[in-house]
Amino acid sequence: MKRHALSTRLWHWLNVFCVVVLFMSGLTISNAHRLLYWGDWGFSREQAWLEVPRFPDWMTIPGYYSLAVARDWHILVAWPFALGLLFMWAAMLLNRHFKRDIATSRREWRWSNIKRDIIQHLKLDFDHGEGKYNFLQKLAYGLVLGVFLPMMIITGMAISPGLEPLLGWMVDLLGGRQSARSLHFIFAFAIFGFFVVHLALVVLAGPYRQIRDMITGGRIDEA
Amino acid sequence: MKRRAFLAALGAGFVAGCNKFADSDAGSKLLGAAERWHKNAHEFLTDRKALAPEFPRSAISPFFRGNGSVDPQNGDYPAQAEAGFADWRLEVRGLVENPLSLSLENIRKLPQRTQVTRHDCVEGWSAIGEWTGPQLSLLLDVAKLRPEAKYIVFRCADNLNGQDYYESVDLIDAYHPQTIVAHELNGEPLPIRNGAPLRMRIERQLGYKHAKYLTAIEAVASLDDIAGGKGGYWEDRAGYQWYAGI
Numbered sequence: 001m002k003r004h005a006l007s008t009r010l011w012h013w014l015n016v017f018c019v020v021v022l023f024m025s026g027l028t029i030s031n032a033h034r035l036l037y038w039g040d041w042g043f044s045r046e047q048a049w050l051e052v053p054r055f056p057d058w059m060t061i062p063g064y065y066s067l068a069v070a071r072d073w074h075i076l077v078a079w080p081f082a083l084g085l086l087f088m089w090a091a092m093l094l095n096r097h098f099k100r101d102i103a104t105s106r107r108e109w110r111w112s113n114i115k116r117d118i119i120q121h122l123k124l125d126f127d128h129g130e131g132k133y134n135f136l137q138k139l140a141y142g143l144v145l146g147v148f149l150p151m152m153i154i155t156g157m158a159i160s161p162g163l164e165p166l167l168g169w170m171v172d173l174l175g176g177r178q179s180a181r182s183l184h185f186i187f188a189f190a191i192f193g194f195f196v197v198h199l200a201l202v203v204l205a206g207p208y209r210q211i212r213d214m215i216t217g218g219r220i221d222e223a
Numbered sequence: 224m225k226r227r228a229f230l231a232a233l234g235a236g237f238v239a240g241c242n243k244f245a246d247s248d249a250g251s252k253l254l255g256a257a258e259r260w261h262k263n264a265h266e267f268l269t270d271r272k273a274l275a276p277e278f279p280r281s282a283i284s285p286f287f288r289g290n291g292s293v294d295p296q297n298g299d300y301p302a303q304a305e306a307g308f309a310d311w312r313l314e315v316r317g318l319v320e321n322p323l324s325l326s327l328e329n330i331r332k333l334p335q336r337t338q339v340t341r342h343d344c345v346e347g348w349s350a351i352g353e354w355t356g357p358q359l360s361l362l363l364d365v366a367k368l369r370p371e372a373k374y375i376v377f378r379c380a381d382n383l384n385g386q387d388y389y390e391s392v393d394l395i396d397a398y399h400p401q402t403i404v405a406h407e408l409n410g411e412p413l414p415i416r417n418g419a420p421l422r423m424r425i426e427r428q429l430g431y432k433h434a435k436y437l438t439a440i441e442a443v444a445s446l447d448d449i450a451g452g453k454g455g456y457w458e459d460r461a462g463y464q465w466y467a468g469i
Contacts, residue, residue, distance in 0.1 A: 021241065033347035040278070040341055043288040043348035062245065063238040067345065068462040069245065075469050076257035161343050162265040162427050162468020165273035177341065177349055 003218035028070030040176035289416035
């Protein structure tokens with residue numbers, strides 16, 4: 001049996017591409033108005049809860065300031081991002097990847113288990129636990145797949161004025177359009193945080209094998 | 224250090240690749256198509272008459288920010304403003320059976336719609352205001368659109384960076400119940416900052432569609448021959464999406 005299913009590998013790399021483009025074009029969009037607000041409205045410093053720094057051009061798509069071009073990229077890549085996530089959820093429910101590898105049992109939430117898991121991580125021992133993934137991995141993947149990525153799509157749709165006649169209830173639930181915009185930003189940086197930790201752990205856990213297996217699928221008995 | 228240089232090169236290469244793709248024929252077509260997919264999805268999912276949210280008066284922002292032109296100095300606008308817009312005319316023309324030329328008095332006497340709505344700028348900020356004016360559909364019905372008419376173009380008095388401002392919508396948004404020719408903000412005549420004496424409200428789209436300093440409403444069959452051909456000032460100038468509902 002392969003270590004990573006074909007559906008997982010395809011989605012993983014599609015999603016890497018989408019998240020990178022969306023994040024970098026999103027930084028340009030952030031540069032257009034660097035204030036974040038709570039509630040329905042806000043347009044100046046007085047109402048802002050956060051003034052975001054200006055992101056330098058080299059971090060952004062298109063690499064110079066153009067709100068129009070950044071929005072072009074953002075709304076194009078939003079499609080494969082959203083449809084890809086839908087595909088991944090369907091695939092991992094169907095092939096039981098979610099239930100087998102990601103869903104946690106009540107036992108794993110015991111403090112003694114979590115503590116042991118943290119200690120093992122600090123010792124840079126990542127191949128522990130009985131399943132394919134240990135508790136912290138399950139938690140991280142579950143949060144990213146179940147909360148961070150879907151929240152990007154939900155908050156993105158909520159700040160789209162053309163969808164608001166349909167999704168007004170969702171905008172209210174999120175606390176208003178400017179709250180939805182703030183959440184869009186917060187979850188974007190939550191994903192960025194995951195991205196950094198994920199990369200660091202891949203490097204520590206043996207990048208050659210990790211990356212190769214995410215491309216070819218690898219074999220379970222190698223682990 | 225080598226690794227950092229490698230990562231920087233990787234990043235720069237990625238952006239360069241993206242830009243190369245965007246500049247290519249296929250790339251620019253795809254980027255343009257995404258805007259249409261969103262528009263089609265929005266139209267598929269929502270009713271053509273579905274309303275943008277309306278708020279209670281208590282939700283009105285204490286100040287309504289202006290953007291783009293906030294005090295036009297070109298043509299006879301300053302003189303008109305000085306005279307309290309007494310001689311302002313709004314023309315309804317183009318592909319219509321009965322062209323109209325309306326005074327502000329004519330416009331105020333028409334049946335009015337008042338709506339407290341949120342204005343969303345493409346940059347990201349929002350403000351809530353109460354707008355009053357006749358529905359555009361009313362003016363179009365009186366002027367009688369010819370069947371060839373496909374778009375409604377809004378002509379404006381302000382000249383921004385050497386170009387006359389203009390915008391356009393399709394007939395779905397033109398006939399939307401919340402699409403009004405506003406002459407009042409929060410119960411007062413429109414301030415110059417917000418488009419005095421007349422501005423459009425296109426409530427399901429971003430702020431740059433809401434043309435200010437409105438002088439004419441023109442029914443056309445195609446946007447190709449108007450200014451830069453992309454259907455609006457910012458669309459021509461900076462490449463903003465014509466469909467601003469995203």
